Amino acid sequence: METIGKTLVFLGLVLVVMGFLFIFLEKLPFGIGKLPGDILIKKDNFTFYFPLTTSLILSVILSLIFILLSKFSK
DSSP: OHHHHHHHHHHHHHHHHHHHHHHHHTTSTTOTTOSTTOEEEEOSSOEEEEOHHHHHHHHHHHHHHHHHHHHHTO
8 A cells, every 4th residue: 555655646746747847838939739740720710739749759758757667666
């Protein structure tokens, strides 16, 4: 039960940090969701947004975090 508690605390801290990052990075000109390679199509009453580059970067970051967690948990 101790490891579950530590994991939940860690995940909570990660969520808090990510929340602050989303708030502060939103003000940057090339923040999350506004990177080159993100697809944005605007028509009259239609908007399509697909954050391709943002998704790839977040995937790499999360993969690295999980790889590091799995190595240190052994």
